[in-house]
Structures are given as C-alpha cells and as structure tokens.
Amino acid sequence: MTTNKDENVPNEIRVERILKCKTEVQPIMDAIYVITGKWRVPITIALMEGNRRFSEIMKEIPKITSKVLAQQLKEMELNGFVEKKIYSDTIIRTEYQLTEYSWSVKPVILALRDFGIKHRETLRLEKQVNK
Amino acid sequence: MTTNKDENVPNEIRVERILKCKTEVQPIMDAIYVITGKWRVPITIALMEGNRRFSEIMKEIPKITSKVLAQQLKEMELNGFVEKKIYSDTIIRTEYQLTEYSWSVKPVILALRDFGIKHRETLRLEKQVNK
DNA sequence: ATCTTTACTTACCTCAAGGTAACTGGTTTG
DNA sequence: CAAACCAGTTACCTTGAGGTAAGTAAAGAT
Numbered sequence: 001m002t003t004n005k006d007e008n009v010p011n012e013i014r015v016e017r018i019l020k021c022k023t024e025v026q027p028i029m030d031a032i033y034v035i036t037g038k039w040r041v042p043i044t045i046a047l048m049e050g051n052r053r054f055s056e057i058m059k060e061i062p063k064i065t066s067k068v069l070a071q072q073l074k075e076m077e078l079n080g081f082v083e084k085k086i087y088s089d090t091i092i093r094t095e096y097q098l099t100e101y102s103w104s105v106k107p108v109i110l111a112l113r114d115f116g117i118k119h120r121e122t123l124r125l126e127k128q129v130n131k
Numbered sequence: 132m133t134t135n136k137d138e139n140v141p142n143e144i145r146v147e148r149i150l151k152c153k154t155e156v157q158p159i160m161d162a163i164y165v166i167t168g169k170w171r172v173p174i175t176i177a178l179m180e181g182n183r184r185f186s187e188i189m190k191e192i193p194k195i196t197s198k199v200l201a202q203q204l205k206e207m208e209l210n211g212f213v214e215k216k217i218y219s220d221t222i223i224r225t226e227y228q229l230t231e232y233s234w235s236v237k238p239v240i241l242a243l244r245d246f247g248i249k250h251r252e253t254l255r256l257e258k259q260v261n262k
Numbered sequence: 263a264t265c266t267t268t269a270c271t272t273a274c275c276t277c278a279a280g281g282t283a284a285c286t287g288g289t290t291t292g
Numbered sequence: 293c294a295a296a297c298c299a300g301t302t303a304c305c306t307t308g309a310g311g312t313a314a315g316t317a318a319a320g321a322t
Contacts, residue, residue, distance in 0.1 A: 027251060067311080101253060115236060116161040225300095
C-alpha cells in the first residue's frame with residue numbers, strides 16, 4: 001500500500017522534511033491550542049480587567065456556564081497562565097489571577113488583533129465588490 | 132471602578148486597554164477562527180514553502196487525507212487566502228497559491244511560533260521543578 | 263432557622279471537525 | 293493496454309468541545 005513514488009526522494013531528505021515540518025509546526029500548534037476555544041480569550045480579558053472571583057468572571061462573561069469556566073480555569077492553571085489563591089482573613093475568598101508569564105502571549109494577541117482588523121476590512125470590501 | 136493613572140502607562144496596561152474594549156475582542160476571535168483547526172497552519176506553511184500541487188501538499192503534510200485537504204483548500208479559497216489555477220499548456224496542472232492578502236497572517240504565525248517555543252520551554256522547566 | 267450565595271461537580275446530550283476507506287474519471291507512463 | 297498517478301468525491305463513523313440541567317457542601321445574610 002506504500003507508494004513507490006516516495007522512493008524517488010532519498011530517505012534522509014524525507015525524514016528531514018518530516019522533522020522540519022514537525023519542529024516548525026508543533027510550537028505553532030501548541031500556541032494555537034493555548035489560545036483556542038470559545039472561552040480562553042474572554043476569560044483572559046475578564047481577568048485582565050480585574051475580575052478575579054469565580055462569580056465575578058461568570059457575570060463578566062454572559063452565557064458561559066460554571067462547568068466550562070471551572071474547566072477552563074483548571075486548564076489555564078495547569079498551563080501556567082492563571083494562579084488560584086484562597087484567602088481566609090475575615091471571610092474565605094477564592095481568587096484567580098493572571099501570572100506574570102501569561103503576559104508573554106501579548107505579542108500573539110496583538111498580532112491576532114492586527115490581522116483580525118485587516119481581515120474584517122478585507123471581507124467588507126469583498127462584499128461591496130461582489131454587490 | 133477603574134483607577135485612572137492616565138499617562139505613564141506600562142505595556143501591560145496598554146494591552147489591557149486594548150482588550151478592554153469589546154469591539155477589539157471580536158477581531159481577535161475572528162483571527163483565531165481563521166487559523167484554527169488541525170490543518171490550516173500546516174497547509175499555509177506548505178504553500179509558503181512553494182508546494183503548490185495537490186499531491187505535493189499531500190506529501191508535505193504527513194497524515195492529512197485527501198478529503199480534508201480538498202475541504203480546507205476550498206474554504207481557504209472562499210476566504211480569499213488561496214487561489215486555484217488550472218494551467219493547460221502541454222499538460223494540465225492544477226496549482227494552488229497563497230494570495231497576496233494571505234501573507235498578512237505571517238506576523239501571526241511568527242508570533243505564535245515564538246510564543247509556542249517559549250511555552251514548551253516553560254512547561255519543561257516546570258516539570259523539572261516539580262520533580 | 264432558612265434562604266441565598268459561592269464555587270464548584272456530575273451525568274447526560276448535541277453537533278461539527280475530522281478520520282476511514284472506497285470510488286471516480288481523466289491522464290500519463292512503461 | 294495495463295498500471296500508476298492526479299485531483300479530487302462520497303458515504304459512513306468517531307471523538308471531543310461545549311451545552312443543559314441538576315446537585316452539593318460550606319459560608320453568609322436576614
């Protein structure tokens with residue numbers, strides 16, 4: 001079932017290509033994984049705005065459910081983007097905050113934003129032309 | 132609610148402000164939508180490297196299936212990222228190429244790559260510490 | 263004392279992205 | 293003329309992200 005056309009390409013180069021592809025693409029896919037999903041960016045924004053309690057985030061993001069929020073916060077914690085702290089001075093408070101490290105997504109977010117704005121504009125112009 | 136120290140704004144706070152405005156969030160989600168999925172980035176990279184024929188892209192991206200590739204190329208064409216050209220000089224050739232416009236994702240991909248590499252490193256170090 | 267809030271968890275469901283595998287209709291090569 | 297290659301298509305299946313709704317244990321408010 002293997003195609004013999006592959007044998008036109010020497011093995012080393014085939015492996016090289018696969019490795020190149022992997023090493024180039026893998027970090028990109030990792031990064032995409034980190035920011036992808038319906039709720040990662042909204043949650044990050046809520047936290048950036050200073051909403052730190054579970055219920056505050058819930059109110060800040062309409063339509064998110066507690067299940068998904070809990071889930072996402074756990075994952076973001078595991079990935080080092082969020083820290084959970086439980087204070088008990090007079091009352092008990094659970095607070096979430098962005099880590100110092102999480103700010104390293106900044107260039108990604110800015111690049112996404114720039115591109116997103118251009119993209120919207122492009123689609124708008126295309127629609128006008130097609131009318 | 133928000134405290135206003137207006138003029139001497141650190142970078143983090145500038146980013147915070149950008150994100151604060153909900154209308155600025157939508158382009159970010161748009162941009163994420165465009166690059167999301169298992170195959171968009173690999174296909175884009177393959178095309179950036181000059182692989183233009185259907186079968187060339189297939190070879191460049193291990194494990195992609197013809198169904199998904201055809202599907203993705205169609206969507207990318209509709210979104211203005213790819214152009215399909217059929218030449219018939221001596222033989223018939225179908226070629227795909229990135230549009231001028233599609234190169235505007237490049238900063239996004241580079242930012243993602245840089246972040247992805249850092250992120251991997253960070254996770255690796257965390258694991259070492261936790262052992 | 264009981265009603266509400268907080269910070270979740272659990273069980274079940276839905277839907278679309280993607281995978282599997284076979285098929286097609288034309289072209290080219292041996 | 294048969295086999296392989298090219299550029300896909302089609303039908304069916306799997307998986308996981310996210311949604312729905314209800315439950316829970318502890319703390320606070322009235």
